[in-house]
Amino acid sequence: MRTGTTGANPRDTTRPADGTPVFGPDSQFHAFFDDPRWALAVIRATVLEAAHPQIGAALIDNSTFVAHPWRRLRNTFLSMRRMFGADPAVREREAARLNRLHARMSGSDSRGRAYDAMDRATRAWVVATLFESAVTMCRLSGQPLDQDTMERIYAEYLAFLAALDGDAEELPATLHDFWPYFDRVVEHELENTEAARVILYRLFDHLPAPALFDGAPTLWAAGRAVAGPVLGAITVASLPEPYRRRAGLPEMPGAQTLMRGAYLAAGLARFLPEGWLNAESVIEVLSLSPASDDPRSRTVAALRGRMKRASALLRLIGPLGGVPHPAPASAADPGEGRRSAGEFFHQVLDQTGDGHLDWPDLAAMARELSTRLDLDEPEETRLYDAFAAWWRELQTALDTDGDGRVSADEYAAAAPSLAGPALIRVADVLFDVTDKDGSGTIDAEEHQALFRTAFHRDLTTTDGTYGRSAFVSDFLSFMSARRTSTPYDPLLAEA
Amino acid sequence: MTDHGVRDGRAVTADRPGRERRSDGPGGQRPGDGAARAVPRHVACVMDGNGRWAERRSLPRTAGHNAAEATVIDIIEAARSAGVGWLSLYAFSTENWNRPGAEVDHLMRLVRRVVRKHAPLLLARGIRCRFLGVADPRIPRDLARDFEDLTTLTGDNRGMTLTVAFDHGGRRDIVEAARSLIRSGTPADEVTERLFAEHLPWPDTPDVDLVIRTSGEQRISNFMLWKVAYAEWVFPELLWPDFRAPDFLACLHTYRDRDRRFGGLPHQTNGDAR
Numbered sequence: 049m050r051t052g053t054t055g056a057n058p059r060d061t062t063r064p065a066d067g068t069p070v071f072g073p074d075s076q077f078h079a080f081f082d083d084p085r086w087a088l089a090v091i092r093a094t095v096l097e098a099a100h101p102q103i104g105a106a107l108i109d110n111s112t113f114v115a116h117p118w119r120r121l122r123n124t125f126l127s128m129r130r131m132f133g134a135d136p137a138v139r140e141r142e143a144a145r146l147n148r149l150h151a152r153m154s155g156s157d158s159r160g161r162a163y164d165a166m167d168r169a170t171r172a173w174v175v176a177t178l179f180e181s182a183v184t185m186c187r188l189s190g191q192p193l194d195q196d197t198m199e200r201i202y203a204e205y206l207a208f209l210a211a212l213d214g215d216a217e218e219l220p221a222t223l224h225d226f227w228p229y230f231d232r233v234v235e236h237e238l239e240n241t242e243a244a245r246v247i248l249y250r251l252f253d254h255l256p257a258p259a260l261f262d263g264a265p266t267l268w269a270a271g272r273a274v275a276g277p278v279l280g281a282i283t284v285a286s287l288p289e290p291y292r293r294r295a296g297l298p299e300m301p302g303a304q305t306l307m308r309g310a311y312l313a314a315g316l317a318r319f320l321p322e323g324w325l326n327a328e329s330v331i332e333v334l335s336l337s338p339a340s341d342d343p344r345s346r347t348v349a350a351l352r353g354r355m356k357r358a359s360a361l362l363r364l365i366g367p368l369g370g371v372p373h374p375a376p377a378s379a380a381d382p383g384e385g386r387r388s389a390g391e392f393f394h395q396v397l398d399q400t401g402d403g404h405l406d407w408p409d410l411a412a413m414a415r416e417l418s419t420r421l422d423l424d425e426p427e428e429t430r431l432y433d434a435f436a437a438w439w440r441e442l443q444t445a446l447d448t449d450g451d452g453r454v455s456a457d458e459y460a461a462a463a464p465s466l467a468g469p470a471l472i473r474v475a476d477v478l479f480d481v482t483d484k485d486g487s488g489t490i491d492a493e494e495h496q497a498l499f500r501t502a503f504h505r506d507l508t509t510t511d512g513t514y515g516r517s518a519f520v521s522d523f524l525s526f527m528s529a530r531r532t533s534t535p536y537d538p539l540l541a542e543a
Numbered sequence: 544m545t546d547h548g549v550r551d552g553r554a555v556t557a558d559r560p561g562r563e564r565r566s567d568g569p570g571g572q573r574p575g576d577g578a579a580r581a582v583p584r585h586v587a588c589v590m591d592g593n594g595r596w597a598e599r600r601s602l603p604r605t606a607g608h609n610a611a612e613a614t615v616i617d618i619i620e621a622a623r624s625a626g627v628g629w630l631s632l633y634a635f636s637t638e639n640w641n642r643p644g645a646e647v648d649h650l651m652r653l654v655r656r657v658v659r660k661h662a663p664l665l666l667a668r669g670i671r672c673r674f675l676g677v678a679d680p681r682i683p684r685d686l687a688r689d690f691e692d693l694t695t696l697t698g699d700n701r702g703m704t705l706t707v708a709f710d711h712g713g714r715r716d717i718v719e720a721a722r723s724l725i726r727s728g729t730p731a732d733e734v735t736e737r738l739f740a741e742h743l744p745w746p747d748t749p750d751v752d753l754v755i756r757t758s759g760e761q762r763i764s765n766f767m768l769w770k771v772a773y774a775e776w777v778f779p780e781l782l783w784p785d786f787r788a789p790d791f792l793a794c795l796h797t798y799r800d801r802d803r804r805f806g807g808l809p810h811q812t813n814g815d816a817r
Contacts, residue, residue, distance in 0.1 A: 353699075356695050357695055357696050357698070357699075360691075360692035360693070360695040360696040361662065361663070361666070361692075361696050363688070363689070363692050364658070364659050364662040364663075364692050364693060364696065365659070365662065365663060
């Protein structure tokens with residue numbers, strides 16, 4: 049059987065028997081990319097991932113999805129596009145990068161069980177949830193896949209795992225064996241992990257506004273108050289019944305209908321003219337900030353202005369004191385263009401959003417920077433090492449109660465002493481790795497790579513480049529003087 | 544000499560594209576210029592006499608502030624329809640913090656209510672609202688937020704610009720401008736009146752042409768010190784809650800006559816015995 053051989057031979061899956069490439073623009077995966085159902089399915093897949101105890105622990109410890117979900121989404125999206133793109137060299141490089149990234153994540157969960165982001169069986173589960181959610185999304189929206197297509201998609205996901213892990217041995221070779229495997233993991237291994245609860249009940253209720261909606265916090269909060277619980281209910285209802293039972297998730301009357309309705313409605317998008325929905329442009333537009341030099345940002349800036357006025361009016365005509373402030377401007381405002389210690393802690397330092405500063409937070413910064421700069425070895429390790437040294441310095445200076453991590457209060461008490469030699473070293477290394485051509489200055493292209501904007505107008509540039517001392521002092525003024533409106537803001541502070 | 548400085552300042556504000564649509568006619572109305580305009584470009588009101596208005600009626604002082612709301616709305620409308628481009632109202636001075644705590648609290652609540660109540664109206668009338676001062680941490684956060692919202696909401700309006708001086712002190716603004724000049728690293732020799740004015744808050748605001756201070760008090764009280772340098776002052780005896788659109792128009796009339804006489808004595812200040 050044609051499709052059978054496809055699945056049985058995962059190491060040679062880039063060109064299955066029927067001649068259609070597994071990767072690239074003709075793959076089934078690409079067809080799902082711009083499908084609005086996929087948004088719901090990915091949330092579902094993420095919950096199933098997070099319900100795995102190992103993945104759940106790794107997410108809680110390392111992931112920035114609570115504090116910076118939009119940045120995380122964009123990175124994941126770009127990474128998936130590279131992995132499923134047609135170019136094998138790009139795919140290989142991205143897989144190596146992902147492996148390096150995950151190799152840095154290991155630890156133990158709250159019950160002391162070890163986790164390791166390189167664990168092969170666990171990684172296979174991530175791919176399994178993506179595949180199963182893709183199939184389920186089609187079923188739930190009333191357009192079930194035929195057996196051939198399903199086999200084909202399964203082959204694509206096996207190839208994806210093989211590209212990542214070298215082989216796909218951890219997943220059953222055929223679709224026939226996949227379902228028992230999936231059911232077994234759901235019934236025996238998944239738990240009601242903290243990460244799954246965070247995604248289901250906290251993430252959407254507290255979802256920070258993407259850059260586009262930054263100027264309209266009231267509007268965002270109002271929309272979120274409605275959409276958050278609905279998304280939660282839809283996702284819960286779409287999870288496999290055995291897991292719902294084991295995790296003790298609520299069965300709400302009408303939730304099943306709501307969930308099917310949502311999938312069905314999202315599925316109707318297939319009647320839209322081709323090209324109307326493009327996930328990439330949606331994500332790009334959401335993360336556009338008005339400071340960027342993208343030609344669309346003028347329109348976005350105008351749109352933001354209008355939204356800002358709309359939400360100002362909303363607040364003004366709303367009942368007195370009815371709307372709580374998302375970001376209270378405290379009486380102890382540290383002055384124009386600076387953040388208070390608390391704001392800086394939550395917006396920049398605490399990247400994982402757990403209320404504490406520890407190594408995963410700084411690792412997340414290093415991860416974000418090396419992702420932006422698309423670093424290879426050994427530059428990536430140099431950057432991580434610099435951040436690790438900074439972490440040791442911070443820990444020594446700030447962790448007064450000796451619990452191994454720094455709380456917001458500990459930081460606030462010692463905030464002025466943040467600029468030690470290790471931080472300056474981070475700035476130095478960051479300059480070195482940003483300066484790809486080793487010219488000793490950062491030119492427009494290198495600046496674009498790191499900050500996604502052209503040089504800022506008031507930047508202390510000399511003949512169109514950015515020198516080491518200016519770069520280092522700007523980094524320090526962002527990190528230790530907590531200055532706002534620097535190019536680092538969209539990089540590390542934005543959601 | 545000083546006149547020259549002002550001329551320059553004017554030129555700057557008028558050059559700013561899109562900001563200053565109301566510069567009606569050429570020449571401006573510099574003192575002694577002779578090219579008088581019928582309506583002053585920038586009118587400022589010091590809203591004095593609310594407390595006395597209430598005391599005369601044996602009401603608590605707060606009642607006087609409440610009564611002031613009607614006048615404020617009346618005057619805004621009168622100024623707009625008379626063709627005044629810029630209206631400034633002195634609502635609360637840095638010195639007003641010394642008033643009894645209960646009165647200050649009441650004022651804060653009142654201002655908040657007034658701002659919220661009239662926001663849609665101000666937007667609909669095309670009035671651009673701004674707030675001058677608003678720096679003190681004692682200002683309730685909600686109120687500061689409302690000020691910000693109203694400024695954002697009406698920021699694109701191109702009708703009259705209404706500046707509400709709240710927690711304002713003329714000297715403080717000058718000191719702040721000096722600080723900002725020093726911070727910008729301007730060499731001492733390069734500091735001119737025009738450059739200095741650019742460091743004041745809302746630098747696009749033109750000089751005040753006419754100040755109306757109600758209740759007969761004749762003091763400057765630290766109000767927009769830089770901008771009132773060449774202003775004409777009128778001191779109607781009426782208390783602010785009694786002041787109405789016709790009285791406002793009478794003040795404009797007085798201004799016009801004064802201008803025509805090249806700064807001579809006014810002959811028709813409303814109810815002013817002096």
